[in-house]
Amino acid sequence: MDTIPAAVEDAARRFGDAEALVDGPVRMSWRELRDQVSGAAAAFVEGGVLAGDRVAICAPNTHHWVLTALGALSAGATLVPVNTRFTAVETADLLDRTSAKALVVADDFLGRDRLAELRDGGHRVPGFVLPVSPGEPWRALPTSTVDVEVDPDDVSDILFTAGTTGRSKGAMSAHRQALDVARAWAERGEVTADDRYLVINPFFHSFGYKAGILVCLLTGATIVPQAVYDAAAATRLVHDERITVMPGAPTIFQTMLDLPDVDLRSLRLAVTGAAVVPVALVERMQEAFGTVLTAYGMTEAVVATMCTPGDDADTVATTCGGPAAGFELRIGEQDEILLRGPNVMLGYLDDPEATGRAVDADGWLHTGDVGRVDERGYLTITDRLKDMYICGGFNVYPAEVEQALARMPGVADSAVVGVADERLGEVGKAFVVRREPGLSTEDVRAYCKGVLANYKVPRQVEFIDVLPRNASGKVLKFQLRER
Template identity: 45%
Template sequence: MRYDEEFLTIPHAIRLAAERFGDDIALIDEDLRWSFRELEQRMTEAVRATVALGIEEGDRVGLCAPNSAEWIFAALGIQGAGGVVVPLNTRFKAGEISYILRKSGAKAVFAAPFLGSDYIAELLRHDPDLPALRRTVSVLGAKGAADLSWTEFLRAGEEVPAATAEEVVGRLTPDDISDVMFTSGTTGHPKGVILTHGQSLRAYGWMAEEYTFRRGDSFLVIPPFFHCFGYKAGWLASFLHGVTVIPMPVFHPGKALEIIERERVSILLGPPTIFHDLINHPDRSGHDLSSLRVSMTGGTTIPESLIRAMKSDLSFDIVMSAYGLTEASALVTTTCVDDSEETVARTTGRVIPDVEVRIVDETGQELAAGQDGEILVRGYNVTRGYWDDPGATAVTIDDEGWLHTGDIGRLDGNGNLSIVDRKKEMYIVGGFNAYPAEIEKLLLAYEPVAQVAVIGVPDERLGEVGCAFVVPKEGYEVGEKDIVEWSREHMANFKVPRHVRFSDQLPRNASQKVLKDELRTRFEAKA
């Protein structure tokens, strides 16, 4: 089904799924299960309750909770009432959450205690005078510092007629804003990316078809829901195609293996570290993983050996890679089912339908295939702009509608995009541009290296040089001299790391991205 040809918004898509898939299981959370028909009912209850809360068309609502059924119900309730979901990173501290709520003008916040944090209590202590905030709801567990528990929230909705919920959902259009996704803020404050119902449905309806999502599949969703990977490529794409969603609040490889076997999980998308941890878990061979069928792993450093291991050790039939960024609905290019392992490892595939990609130099001139430059994107998937930040919007999206991604890449003769690196992570060694992602990919070909992250660090003679933070494979003994000597044999001299640090694990955020600022702090502490 082509979702770009439907009149759909996200709540309408849930209604259509209830009609099409009925009593099939839509959602499993621990011991609880909901059919697609029951999912629609939970959405309607949440819409009525959100209307009772006073949320109206265009109101922003913060949502800070772990992957769970309630996260989905809350999001659908907010959107169905005409509100705009503002997903909040569950690893954020009170000051970070306060900034986003102030910037977005959030009228309410839904939150759940998680990993020892009571977000609402901490937020109110840090910033008791948020100007727009009117109501707080506890999504899971006890009410705590919130105005309402989840049960009280739903009970208040019983005063709103079901016909009112029907009416507000019926007013929604594909051009209405569904969410404002705040970026991670790696450069300055986070910026709120505006995305619409129609953009998400068009992109992820297509993606799910391309990835062969089908009725009866089950998807263990590990990437967090506050990120497009878990939210849109996860539960939204699944519901569109009759796939059962199993949210996982915190990734534990041993528990994931148990769920895969018990629930016959067939779809698992995520960053490479997830698959690395599953493959290397000591109990892996004791679990039946034969149900696994489809995977996509994002990132710029995916060795072919990992792809082969995902097929041989984890039983995947299909492994794909993709590239996206929040400003482009997190989906720009993807490989296809019949692409070779080399293509999946070396590239992020071809541009998705009805979207354009250009590679340009620093003057804006388009470059030929095989040349490195900034990736520009134009199409329906590009954000309308940053929330309440026209200056940043103008810098990022030019007058012709091209999104300047800040990513460095190249196109091959077949139109496959390879990501070289982020502009901001490039460092210059004696006049030569060095891209950490390229060096990381090279180092992953060295057998003793399990994981690696490279940063540029100051050097008196060369200006900057590379420092590689290495996680060795279990059973291997490897030293700094080994890494440097191997590198000298396999890469240009300016790319060879001048410093090597070893660690049991790399610091990562909730989206499994390596925290390179923390690595820089570590280097400076021991310099």
């Protein structure tokens, strides 16, 4: 069982009539899920999708995403998750670079019609489009059998992650790798068919997709997605659906615990990361429910290290645990964290040079993060070599924002850094050198909102006469951060 389609069949056989998926009024068993996935696979094949073609999905966390994603994979296609916060320009870039043959797209989500935005902007739209309505149940498709052979080493997905050059890179993984990291995550969290898993992390992230959907597929845990995070609604879901497992960024747990009369007693496991986790918050979480774990990973490796049940609050808050999913861990030059193992990505899509920079000749993935390893083999992240910062759990790469600003009329130069924010962890601050004296903060933010996802838009703007640079011309961002 080293392919995702085989895992779907295995789940139907092992867990049968147990509840597989709960999304509002939609409830289905593992057998029903398998049947709907088979119908979706047949729809893709009838729409002209062949083995190895790319299928893009731009939709929120609902049952539609689960069924169409697993359906595309069962048709032998490669999955291309698209961030629902992306603008039409950003979405079109991914569709073009992957030569997507099909697009699953939410027809109305958060007040936006993404398909209309693509067409109105004159962008290429794949030949087969499958619109889904997040507020409506998935239209049942006739159960069909698709006879497509899928190999464990076939590319299962291409997940895009921004790089320091400012252009996103598509990290490719094989079916066996996607399942291996999900299996490792499930083992560390001791996830079983008795669990009910609230998936708040977006499905377009590896956390929501691989550490969410695939973990449930392997263990029989019930998938309970939340399309848009809302603390009160999430708390009600935990209570009403007897949720036992809930990962998320630290801010998610903070906002839920701050609600009056919160009842999270059904939870037995919370997994967090993607930002600094205060020891006091971990202690508060442990007091409110049960086990709290932290983990470290990235799109290129998904789950590299993870704590184990029983680790104390200080360990959970200050480390990311020890190696998982077959990874080797060592500290390289400049204390950079290096990872090696069978689950390092296959490479970046159509970018051998970037792949070579990321993975050296000995197979070590250079993460760009700085850290140390203690006597137990537990990893602590101390800094980042790259300029990336984390806003509300989302990675933001300043170079991408800076490239957008470089195309803005009135901007002569810019540099973006992450600054502390009580609610989101970090937010972007843009230092802008004006070309036109009348340029305002509102102008800069409005322009960015038109070309960038909202979490990438700088929350603060400061106008300066000149950016500090060293002799080679590199911007001295540490000086900007000190301001």
